[in-house]
Amino acid sequence: MSLIAGIDIGNSTTEAAIARVTDGRPEFLASGMAYTQGIKGTLDNIPAIIDVLEQATAKAGVNVADLDRVLLNEATPVIGDVAMETVTETVVTESSMVGHNPDSPGGRGIGVGRTTAIDALVQNEASADDEPIIVVVPADYDFEIAAGIIRRALEAGVPIVAGIAQKDDGVLIVNRLPEALPFVDEVGRIDKVPLGMLAAVEVAPQGHAVRELSNPYGIATLFSLTPEETGFVIPIAKALVGLRSAVVVRTPAGDVTSKPIPAGTIEFVGAHQRLSVALEQGADEIMETLGRVAPIHDVHGEAGTNVGGMIEHVRQTMADLTEKPLAEVFIKDVLAVDCLVPQKVAGGVADEFSIETATGLAIMVNTDRLLMTRIADTLARRIDVPVELGGIEANSAILGALTTPGIDYPLAIIDGGAGSVDGAICRRDKPVEHVHLAGAGHMTTLLIKNELGLASVDVAEKIKIHSLAKVESLFHIRHEDGGVQFFETPLDATLFARIVLLTDDGLVPIDTRHTLDRIRGVRREAKQRVLVTNSLRVLRRIAPGGNIRLLDFVAIVGRFGLDFELPQMLMTELSQYGIVVGVANVRGALGPTNAVATGLIINHGQQERPA
Amino acid sequence: MSEQLASPPAVEMTLTERGPAKTGTAPDEVVIAISPAFGDQMKRKTLHGLAHAAVIREFCAGIEEEQVKARIVRVWRSADLAAIGFDGAKLSGSGISVAIQSRGTALIHQRDLVPLAPMELFPQAPSLALSTFRHIGKNAAKYAKGDSPSPVPQVNDPMARPKWQAIASIYHIRETQFVRQGEKAVELDVEFHT
Numbered sequence: 001m002s003l004i005a006g007i008d009i010g011n012s013t014t015e016a017a018i019a020r021v022t023d024g025r026p027e028f029l030a031s032g033m034a035y036t037q038g039i040k041g042t043l044d045n046i047p048a049i050i051d052v053l054e055q056a057t058a059k060a061g062v063n064v065a066d067l068d069r070v071l072l073n074e075a076t077p078v079i080g081d082v083a084m085e086t087v088t089e090t091v092v093t094e095s096s097m098v099g100h101n102p103d104s105p106g107g108r109g110i111g112v113g114r115t116t117a118i119d120a121l122v123q124n125e126a127s128a129d130d131e132p133i134i135v136v137v138p139a140d141y142d143f144e145i146a147a148g149i150i151r152r153a154l155e156a157g158v159p160i161v162a163g164i165a166q167k168d169d170g171v172l173i174v175n176r177l178p179e180a181l182p183f184v185d186e187v188g189r190i191d192k193v194p195l196g197m198l199a200a201v202e203v204a205p206q207g208h209a210v211r212e213l214s215n216p217y218g219i220a221t222l223f224s225l226t227p228e229e230t231g232f233v234i235p236i237a238k239a240l241v242g243l244r245s246a247v248v249v250r251t252p253a254g255d256v257t258s259k260p261i262p263a264g265t266i267e268f269v270g271a272h273q274r275l276s277v278a279l280e281q282g283a284d285e286i287m288e289t290l291g292r293v294a295p296i297h298d299v300h301g302e303a304g305t306n307v308g309g310m311i312e313h314v315r316q317t318m319a320d321l322t323e324k325p326l327a328e329v330f331i332k333d334v335l336a337v338d339c340l341v342p343q344k345v346a347g348g349v350a351d352e353f354s355i356e357t358a359t360g361l362a363i364m365v366n367t368d369r370l371l372m373t374r375i376a377d378t379l380a381r382r383i384d385v386p387v388e389l390g391g392i393e394a395n396s397a398i399l400g401a402l403t404t405p406g407i408d409y410p411l412a413i414i415d416g417g418a419g420s421v422d423g424a425i426c427r428r429d430k431p432v433e434h435v436h437l438a439g440a441g442h443m444t445t446l447l448i449k450n451e452l453g454l455a456s457v458d459v460a461e462k463i464k465i466h467s468l469a470k471v472e473s474l475f476h477i478r479h480e481d482g483g484v485q486f487f488e489t490p491l492d493a494t495l496f497a498r499i500v501l502l503t504d505d506g507l508v509p510i511d512t513r514h515t516l517d518r519i520r521g522v523r524r525e526a527k528q529r530v531l532v533t534n535s536l537r538v539l540r541r542i543a544p545g546g547n548i549r550l551l552d553f554v555a556i557v558g559r560f561g562l563d564f565e566l567p568q569m570l571m572t573e574l575s576q577y578g579i580v581v582g583v584a585n586v587r588g589a590l591g592p593t594n595a596v597a598t599g600l601i602i603n604h605g606q607q608e609r610p611a
Numbered sequence: 612m613s614e615q616l617a618s619p620p621a622v623e624m625t626l627t628e629r630g631p632a633k634t635g636t637a638p639d640e641v642v643i644a645i646s647p648a649f650g651d652q653m654k655r656k657t658l659h660g661l662a663h664a665a666v667i668r669e670f671c672a673g674i675e676e677e678q679v680k681a682r683i684v685r686v687w688r689s690a691d692l693a694a695i696g697f698d699g700a701k702l703s704g705s706g707i708s709v710a711i712q713s714r715g716t717a718l719i720h721q722r723d724l725v726p727l728a729p730m731e732l733f734p735q736a737p738s739l740a741l742s743t744f745r746h747i748g749k750n751a752a753k754y755a756k757g758d759s760p761s762p763v764p765q766v767n768d769p770m771a772r773p774k775w776q777a778i779a780s781i782y783h784i785r786e787t788q789f790v791r792q793g794e795k796a797v798e799l800d801v802e803f804h805t
Contacts (some may be wrong), residue, residue, distance in 0.1 A: 103753075104676050143672065168749070171676045472757070474723035490723050493730045497759040511761060 002068040005056065006390065006600030007049055009040050009073060009375075011418035012441070012559065016052040017597035018060045018067075024605040028587055031594050032056035039321055041371045043378055050382065064383050071390035071600040072376050081317055081419075082439075082446045083310035084339075084360040087263050087280040090239055092256050092347035097236050098164070098187055098247035099213075100350040105203045105245035106170030106183030110212055111162025112200045112222050115193060115249065118146060121153045121160075132161045134199050137173070138190050139166040147176035154178060162201035164247055166190040184245045189349040198223060199249040206244075213248050214240040223250050239345070239354050263359070264305025266334070268293040279307045279359055286336040286359070299331040299363070307361075314363045322371060333420075335362040335439030337529050342453040353453075360446055362439030362530075364420055390600040394424035394434030399602045400595030401555045401584045411553045412542055413584070414535050414570075415595070416560035418442050421531070423538030425551070435541040439530050441559060447526035452514055459510060463523055466501035466508075467564055470516050477507070480520050527566055532573050535560075539574075548577045555584040561592025622805065624664035626650050629798040632684040635704030640680045641751045643670050644699025644710040644796070646690050647789035657715030658775065658782050659737040668803055669741050670709055673748020679705075679755050681748070683801055686710075687794040690786045693727050696720035698796055705755035709747055714782035715739060719751045730754065731762050737775050738766040 004026070006017045014036045019026035032055035038044020050064075057064050113132030118141060137146045146169070154160055154177065163183040165173060170185030182203035187193065200222045202210045212218030216237045220230040233248075236256045240246045263279035266286060270293035277289040290296065301311035311331065319326045337360045345352040372389055380387040390396065394415075401413050410427040418441040424434040441464070449460035469477040474490040477500070491507065498509035499516050512519065536548070544550045554574065560566055561583040574581045586595045635642065650663045657666065667683070674681040684702055686695040692712050699708030700722040707730075711717040715736030718729040731750065733739055746763045753760040 103749075104678065168676055168745075169672075171678060172672055175675065474721065490725070493721065493724050493728050496721060496730055497754055497757055499759065509759075 003062060003066055004601050004604060005053060005067050005070045006396075006597040006604075007052065007070060007072050008393075008396075008594070008596035008600070009036060009045050009049065010558070011040050011420075012036055013593075014045065014048040014052050015594050015597045016049075016056040017594055017601055018056045018062070019601045019605075021601065021605050021608065024608045026601045026605045028598070028601075029062075030056045030059035031590060031597070032059065033593065041375070042321060043375060045375060046378060046382065049375075049379060053383070064385065067383075067385045069604075070379065070383070070385050070387045071604055072372060072379070072387055073393045073396060073596050073600060074372055074389045074391060081314040082360060082362045082443045083314065084341075084358050084446055084450055085263050085279065085306045085310060086261065086341060086343055086356045086358040087282075088260050088356045089343065090235070090256065090345050090354040090356065091259070092345055092349075092352075093253070096249050096251050097239065097256050098184060098193070098249075098348075098350050098352070099240040099243050100186070100246075100348075100352045101244050102168065102170065102184065102186035102350075104168065104171050105185055106163075106165075106172075106174030107180035108203045108205050109180070109182045110200060110202045110222070111182050112198070113159070113161045115164070115195050115197050115199050117195055118149055121149050121158065130159065132159045134201055135160050135163045136190060136193055136195065137163060137165040137169070143167075143169040143172040144176065147173045151177055164190065164193060164201065182245075184247050187247075187350040192349045193247075194249055194251050197249050197251050199247060201245075201247050203245045209242050209244060210240055210246045213237065213246045214243070219248060222248075239352075262305065264302035264307035266307055266311070267300045267302070268296050268334075269298045269300065270294060270296050282357070283336040283338040283359055286334070290334060290336075296332065297330060299334055310361060311363060315365070318365045329365050331363055332366050333364045333436070333438040335437065335443065335530070335534060336360070337362075337439070337443065337447060337533075339447050339451050339526075339529075341450040358450060360443060360450070362443040364436065364438035391603055392432070392434070393596055394422065395426075395432045396596045396599030396603055397422075397557055398424050398426045398432055398599065400586050400597070400599030401557050403587045403598060403602070404555060404584045405588050407553055407555060407584070409553075410551070411555060412539065412551045413555045413557050413595075414538055414560060415558040416440050416531060416535065416556075417558055421534040421538050421560075423535075423542045425542040433542055435538055437534050437537055437541075439534050441531075444526045444530045447530065448522055451522045451526070452512065452519065454512075462501055462503065462508065463510065463519060464526075465563065466503050468516050468520055469500050469502055469507070471495045471498050471500055471507070471509075480516060524565070524569070527563075527569060531560065531563075531566055532569055535570055536573065548574070548579065551577075551579050554579055554581045556582065557584045557586070557592045557595040559592075622662045622664055623655075624650065624667060624804070625802045626683075626685075627800040627802070628685075629800055632702050632796040632798045634702050635682060637680065637704040639678075639755065640682050640704040641674050641748075641755050642699040642703035642708040643667065643674075643681055643683045644695045644702075644708050645683065645685050645799075646692070646695055646710075646712040646786055647685065647687055647791065648690075648713045648786045649685070649711060652789060653713040653782065653785060657713070657736055657739075658778055659715065661715065661739075661741065663713070664803060665741055666711065666715070666744050667801060669744035670711075670748040670751075671801075673745040673750075674752040677749055677752035677756065679752035683799040684796045685799055686796045687791040688796075690783065690790050692716055692718055693720075693729065696729055697722075697724075697726040700724075702796065703755075707751050707755040709751045712736075712783070713786050714779055716779075717744070717747060719747060719754065721754065733763070733765060735765070735768060735771045736779065737771055738768050 016032040019028045032052040034051040113134045165185040170183040267276045301308035341358045342353040343356045376387040412425040415422040468480040500507040696710030700720040706722040717733045719731040720729045
């Protein structure tokens with residue numbers, strides 16, 4: 001009889017299981033979990049290991065020193081990193097466009113005329129005979145004074161058709177005019193709006209977006225453009241899609257361009273061939289190229305370009321971590337995902353944002369056994385208990401998953417974590433096959449952060465793992481599925497009208513201008529594109545002949561299984577293949593966690609069992 | 612010439628009482644609740660010299676810009692800002708009020724909250740500019756619409772206490788003398804003029 005602990009160091013959590021093994025049969029006593037410190041496979045992990053050991057032994061009613069042996073997982077031999085670069089940008093020259101969503105533009109409709117400073121109206125420089133005027137109101141004009149000047153000019157017959165204001169005064173000015181002229185406000189750099197030029201102002205009714213200025217032919221109609229000139233306004237129209245108010249100014253050389261940023265090329269080095277693909281060609285093209293080269297030996301980024309920087313940065317980080325020379329760090333997998341990120345428009349006058357295309361890369365390198373040996377040695381010295389590496393992680397995970405009630409061979413598992421999605425398949429009388437692919441939790445967080453334009457990764461991480469609700473009054477919230485929950489005591493004032501996350505610590509508000517539906521959409525889309533996509537990639541790699549239909553049981557273990565919506569998303573996606581998919585329930589009690597720690601002990605027991 | 616025209620007008624206002632304030636039913640209104648002496652006593656200025664009329668005008672403008680209606684009531688029963696704001700919120704059709712004392716301290720309140728826990732509190736009157744009052748009105752209107760605006764940014768002046776505390780206390784003591792205990796809040800009409 002011996003007392004054994006199994007330890008699984010993951011990218012984000014470290015788990016332990018404690019068992020008493022008699023004649024090779026384990027009797028599990030307790031489990032523990034702590035957050036991993038440092039990148040896995042480094043000596044920084046030791047404090048968390050000691051922490052989980054103490055937790056678990058305390059629960060089992062024993063001391064760490066009583067343990068006969070500690071088994072460490074031979075950590076998945078991959079570590080990954082993520083990076084993202086935008087591949088398009090929008091540049092406005094000569095302030096030929098103002099396109100933004102102020103909270104409250106005034107009036108509605110379209111006005112076409114020459115941009116004229118309100119000063120000119122004051123000095124009676126404009127008269128009734130002039131062509132239509134778009135009045136430009138800088139911040140030093142109070143709304144009542146500005147409205148008075150415009151009203152008197154209108155009464156005198158000056159044909160004012162629309163306005164542009166610097167302050168948030170649009171509604172205030174329009175409310176004081178005899179007619180509801182379209183007024184775009186909150187144009188911060190109003191001094192950059194060219195005067196004396198033909199321009200069009202459009203304000204859409206509430207709940208709508210501009211229609212004429214987001215349509216190239218609409219702009220052509222308003223400005224009487226030739227077919228040739230219409231070609232030049234397509235980027236303007238594109239940049240204004242979905243906005244509630246916009247201004248387009250026709251300047252001699254002004255232009256809006258949406259251009260690709262040369263981001264460099266990626267070269268995949270495979271066993272048989274080398275292929276290159278440019279980053280700006282997008283994720284699909286990159287993944288297809290990768291598929292043609294597979295199995296890959298290494299990946300390079302074009303030197304001196306963005307993608308070169310991204311890839312070499314990852315390689316350098318991994319070289320530092322593993323203390324290997326740079327030339328011996330090989331990149332084994334890449335996952336590219338396209339996303340749309342809000343970027344400030346260069347040359348904009350009202351802090352405009354445009355939605356640009358960006359490509360995110362998750363990159364994975366192989367590590368080696370040496371590092372885990374170092375952790376084992378250090379740990380053994382610290383706790384004075386023999387520590388050994390307990391075999392390949394995939395095997396342990398399979399053994400752990402097999403303790404799920406109702407599961408049987410042949411079994412495939414999906415083990416997703418922060419850095420990689422791992423898969424393994426175990427068929428009767430055959431060695432376990434396993435695969436590791438780049439891109440998992442961290443990549444999802446990065447996508448959420450960039451698509452929502454969030455300032456911090458922490459907020460994105462929280463959004464990823466919690467469901468949303470809207471606080472509709474201090475006594476009730478509406479969940480993202482539409483359900484209402486009431487409260488007996490009023491909620492905190494800081495939560496009023498906020499979009500909140502339902503966390504274990506209660507409701508946490510998120511400071512954002514996005515709607516609940518938009519946040520939910522981005523969150524699910526990110527999970528779909530990274531986690532579900534990668535899970536399918538994993539299953540195709542391990543399934544016999546690459547055919548997912550030939551799998552029987554698929555169990556989800558690890559962090560993926562804990563996510564509040566991912567298991568359902570995976571089941572929906574895999575249901576069409578007619579296979580049994582579900583979240584593992586390790587030892588019939590622990591859910592998807594602790595599979596590896598449990599498997600380590602079972603494996604140890606099987607080896608000790610008298611034949 | 613344009614400089615003169617550009618300075619804000621209406622530094623004076625006339626407040627006319629229109630009987631006891633009723634509880635509003637329109638969901639698109641924000642009540643502006645003012646203290647017993649606000650607007651016609653105490654030199655009609657906040658402690659750092661902003662005309663009461665200009666402050667009210669900015670509240671109204673901020674609310675109007677969001678296409679919400681403002682209704683002004685005077686609370687007689689207390690000079691305490693939390694009580695004024697809470698009474699205002701209970702009278703407001705949207706349940707949202709902004710409240711201000713003569714010295715310039717302001718808050719945004721909501722009727723379901725406890726009186727001493729407002730939604731946003733602006734305790735340092737001397738650091739509040741007219742643009743801040745506009746923003747307070749705007750935020751209150753957005754709360755009334757069920758939006759979730761970012762809180763109004765505030766300047767924190769560590770010297771405000773030593774510089775202003777004595778005069779702020781005098782303001783409050785003086786304002787308290789105008790309190791009419793047991794008297795109901797009244798509806799006010801406002802007319803701005805220069």
